[in-house]
Amino acid sequence: MTRIMCSHPCQIFNLNQFSELFNSGKSTICEDIAIIRDTLLALRLGDLESVAGAGGGVRFVPRVDKRNTEEYISELCKSLSDPDRILPGGYIYMNDILHNPQQIYKIGEILASRFMDVRPDFVITVETKGTPVAIMTAFSLGCPVVVAGRNGNVTEGPLVSINYVTASSRRIQTMSLSKRAVKEGSRALIIDDFMKGGGTARGMAQLLKEFNVDIVGTGVVIATREPQVKLVSSYTSLIMLEQVDESERKIELSPADWIKSI
Amino acid sequence: MTRIMCSHPCQIFNLNQFSELFNSGKSTICEDIAIIRDTLLALRLGDLESVAGAGGGVRFVPRVDKRNTEEYISELCKSLSDPDRILPGGYIYMNDILHNPQQIYKIGEILASRFMDVRPDFVITVETKGTPVAIMTAFSLGCPVVVAGRNGNVTEGPLVSINYVTASSRRIQTMSLSKRAVKEGSRALIIDDFMKGGGTARGMAQLLKEFNVDIVGTGVVIATREPQVKLVSSYTSLIMLEQVDESERKIELSPADWIKSI
Numbered sequence: 001m002t003r004i005m006c007s008h009p010c011q012i013f014n015l016n017q018f019s020e021l022f023n024s025g026k027s028t029i030c031e032d033i034a035i036i037r038d039t040l041l042a043l044r045l046g047d048l049e050s051v052a053g054a055g056g057g058v059r060f061v062p063r064v065d066k067r068n069t070e071e072y073i074s075e076l077c078k079s080l081s082d083p084d085r086i087l088p089g090g091y092i093y094m095n096d097i098l099h100n101p102q103q104i105y106k107i108g109e110i111l112a113s114r115f116m117d118v119r120p121d122f123v124i125t126v127e128t129k130g131t132p133v134a135i136m137t138a139f140s141l142g143c144p145v146v147v148a149g150r151n152g153n154v155t156e157g158p159l160v161s162i163n164y165v166t167a168s169s170r171r172i173q174t175m176s177l178s179k180r181a182v183k184e185g186s187r188a189l190i191i192d193d194f195m196k197g198g199g200t201a202r203g204m205a206q207l208l209k210e211f212n213v214d215i216v217g218t219g220v221v222i223a224t225r226e227p228q229v230k231l232v233s234s235y236t237s238l239i240m241l242e243q244v245d246e247s248e249r250k251i252e253l254s255p256a257d258w259i260k261s262i
Numbered sequence: 263m264t265r266i267m268c269s270h271p272c273q274i275f276n277l278n279q280f281s282e283l284f285n286s287g288k289s290t291i292c293e294d295i296a297i298i299r300d301t302l303l304a305l306r307l308g309d310l311e312s313v314a315g316a317g318g319g320v321r322f323v324p325r326v327d328k329r330n331t332e333e334y335i336s337e338l339c340k341s342l343s344d345p346d347r348i349l350p351g352g353y354i355y356m357n358d359i360l361h362n363p364q365q366i367y368k369i370g371e372i373l374a375s376r377f378m379d380v381r382p383d384f385v386i387t388v389e390t391k392g393t394p395v396a397i398m399t400a401f402s403l404g405c406p407v408v409v410a411g412r413n414g415n416v417t418e419g420p421l422v423s424i425n426y427v428t429a430s431s432r433r434i435q436t437m438s439l440s441k442r443a444v445k446e447g448s449r450a451l452i453i454d455d456f457m458k459g460g461g462t463a464r465g466m467a468q469l470l471k472e473f474n475v476d477i478v479g480t481g482v483v484i485a486t487r488e489p490q491v492k493l494v495s496s497y498t499s500l501i502m503l504e505q506v507d508e509s510e511r512k513i514e515l516s517p518a519d520w521i522k523s524i
Contacts, residue, residue: 002264008364020307022345043283091417096441097410101401102270121489127390132407135394147361147390155353155391167427172371181357 001027002036005048005060009112010142015056025192033058044068062140064113072106073238073255080222082240083249090244092220094253098132098193098221107238111191111219113259114236115141118216120189122146124181124204126175130192133221146181146188148207150174157180160210167197167231175203182211190218195237198230205232222253263285263291264298266321271374272404276319295320306330310487324402326375335500335517336367342484344503345511352506354483354513360394360455360483369500370398371454373481376498376520377403380478382451384408385445386466388437392454397481399453408443408450410469413435418443422472437465444473452480457499460492467494485517 001018005011018029037048044065076097085093097103111133120141123136126148138145143209149156151174161176182188190204201218208215223230223237238259242252263280267273280291299310304326310320333426338359347355359365372393382403387396388410400407402462411418413436444450452466463480470477485492500521505516 003268003302006265006268006497007367016367035286040265072358087419088388092442093417093419093442095409095418095440099397101397102273102404104397105269105401128393128409131390131393132397135361135366135397139367142364144358145361145363145394147357154356155349155355157355158350178355178357180355230320 001032005036005058006046008142009060009062009140012051012055012057012059015053017057019047022136026191029182040117059142061116062109062112063116064110069110070259072110073259076103077239077255082253083251086244086246086249086251088196088246090243090246094193094222095129095152098129101132101136104132104136105139107133107221108138108240109140111137112140112238115189115217115219119187120216121186123189123191123192124148124182124208125151126200128195131194134191137189137219141189146177148175148177148204151176161204162210164203164206165199167199167202167227173203175200175207177207177211182208184212185214187214187216189216192220194224195220195223195230195235197227198232198235201235202231208249223256263294267298267320268308269393270322271324271402272321272402274313274317274319274321276517279319281467283459304464315435321404323378324371324374325378326372328351331372332517332521334370339367339501339515339517343513343515345513348508348511348513350396350508351510354503355456356484356505357391360391363394363398366398367393367401368396369483370400371402372500373399375453377479377481380451381449382478383448385442385451385453386410387453388412389469391456395455398453399481401515403451410437410439410466413438419425421471424465424469424472426458426465427461429461429464431487435465437462437469439473444470446474446475449476449478451478454482455484457482457485457492457497459489460494463497464493485518495500 014027015026019026040046047061047062052056087093116240122144123134123138124146134145156178158174161174163172163174188208190201206214217234218235220237222239222241224241237256239257240254244251277288281288294405302308308324310321311323349355364523384406385396386401396407418440420441421438423436450470452463463496467477480497482499482500484503486503499518502516502518506513
């Protein structure tokens with residue numbers, strides 16, 4: 001049962017399903033679920049929640065442990081501050097982390113824990129680098145992902161497009177979303193890998209407005225300290241990028257404040 | 263332990279780690295691992311493998327159940343054959359599936375099971391639609407993902423680029439890979455969402471040749487029946503797309519032959 005539920009975070013399993021699968025009585029299943037729950041809670045690996053009603057049952061809710069998360073994010077900061085990561089233009093090479101499923105599973109789990117209570121119906125990101133983090137965050141939240149495109153794509157059907165201005169380079173860009181990807185009136189969580197001025201996140205918010213969608217949160221892996229005022233009013237990042245000094249070959253990063261107070 | 267191991271497929275856990283975490287003797291841990299293993303095997307949910315030697319321990323290897331997989335792929339074919347999915351040009355809308363973490367977790371697990379024994383060091387795909395499937399396949403294989411770009415990207419450092427010709431539209435395209443993303447002499451598994459002529463997969467193979475990398479397999483979610491001769495010599499798909507008839511509004515798909523004989 002642990003294997004099945006942990007592989008399907010936030011999905012409701014009916015007790016009858018388990019009863020049939022394991023060929024055992026419902027009371028035995030209930031007792032076992034209580035034991036699993038106690039163990040998960042004791043080790044701070046998550047929780048099992050009962051869901052009442054017709055479609056009810058039990059679901060696994062991933063939670064992250066404070067100490068564990070702090071340690072993990074500190075380690076990540078250390079690994080990202082390696083001067084060999086500095087690329088021309090002050091960019092940081094981080095694809096080895098953003099494309100490592102185990103790393104982004106962990107990152108997604110932390111972001112999901114942060115936004116679990118606002119119950120988003122879907123996660124939205126814009127191609128391409130933010131996609132893996134968005135997928136893993138949505139995996140832990142048990143909801144789908146919607147990927148906005150940077151140029152109209154033939155295989156998505158009718159699109160809604162907007163123009164937006166990036167905060168850092170002040171260039172006009174286009175962002176579009178398939179009409180059938182989003183349901184009017186649903187709740188969206190914006191996820192991306194990186195935030196500098198917040199122009200991309202604001203672009204996503206503007207695009208979602210066309211669909212009458214509520215934005216329940218914005219989460220990124222890394223946000224830059226400067227500019228302090230972003231184009232979005234509130235966001236959560238795991239890591240703050242204090243500065244990149246290309247000539248001195250120095251990268252300075254620190255865990256975001258809220259990480260220390262989970 | 264089940265929760266920890268199932269969330270980290272193919273990663274080796276030392277028995278001392280568990281001993282410390284659960285504050286119990288090594289022999290108890292061993293007994294518990296034997297019980298978990300028996301249960302996983304009995305329910306065909308995976309296996310626990312012992313790894314000998316200095317860095318040894320135990321690791322969870324996901325396996326998929328034949329009946330379960332057959333049913334799942336048949337359901338997927340049914341859902342994909344909905345005529346409302348037909349887009350102008352004979353394309354099929356399938357982003358709701360390719361961006362649904364639970365669906366691609368399952369798809370990735372099936373592809374990973376298929377290629378588990380050839381032990382790839384990494385999974386390679388080309389942006390953008392194949393990325394989520396590649397990430398989830400690599401998650402189950404316990405290895406990283408490398409994403410080739412369609413246009414040079416500033417944040418990846420020095421690139422190796424090739425030109426290749428797509429089989430279907432006969433257009434010349436560029437594909438590039440960051441020099442630091444791939445280690446010479448390692449083993450690659452090519453994963454993509456869709457294969458028509460096989461031009462993209464052959465492009466990836468040509469690109470990898472520049473890195474002296476062995477290709478141990480090619481896996482896609484959907485391959486078209488026509489052309490029967492693809493530009494790559496061997497590949498595995500989960501689903502065969504028999505035909506799309508835009509005027510008759512009909513899509514015909516079937517599970518690949520090997521699915522029936524897992």
